[in-house]
Amino acid sequence: MSKYSNQTLLGYLGLIPFLLLVGAHFLFEHVLLSQAFMFYSISIMSFVAGTLWRESNSNKLNWLIVLPTIPTLALALFDTKLALLYLGACYVFVLAVQKRTETWGKLNPDYQRMRERITGVVLVCHLFFAAQLHHGVVQ
Incomplete structure (x- = not known):
């Protein structure tokens, strides 16, 4: 398997906990x-931001990638719904910043599609989970 095949496979496998946790919360x-x-989402967002930070050769982009992840843990301690919405937006923001880097155009098109699809699915998971919390009894 090539480098991009491994990254693509691991990326899609990383969706499994998001989907299982949303489904389990819907049922239980x-x-x-x-x-x-x-906490899974915070961990994955930190991982994604960290890998992009390592690849970026611009100080400004480094800060744009990492800065949004900093308040997430504090938000999670105070308002879960707000933190979920913020985290979902962070995934979209980090992808948008990544698309502005020099390396984006050099990436394999399969990897680019995977990043876009995963970001979309993760955003929907966050929105769905926040909606469940809004209408459910668990706060």
């Missing part, structure tokens, strides 16, 4: 599921 509405979703 347990506070531990929302906490697990939140």
Whole structure:
């Protein structure tokens, strides 16, 4: 397998916990599921931002990539719904910043499509989870 095949496979496999946690919360509405979703998402966002920060050769882009991830943990401690919406927006923002880097055009088109698809699915998972929390009993 090529480097991009491995990255693409790992990227899609990383969606499994998002999808399982949203589905499980839909069925069971347990506070531990929302906490697990939140902390998995924070971990993945930090990982994505960290890998892009390493690849960027611009100080400004480095800050644009990492800065949005900083308040996420504090938000998660105070308002889960707001943190979920903020995190979903962070995924979209980080992808938009990545598309402005010099390396984006050099990436394999399969990898680019994977990043766009995954970002879309992750955003929908965050929106769906926030909607479940808004209408459910678990806060």
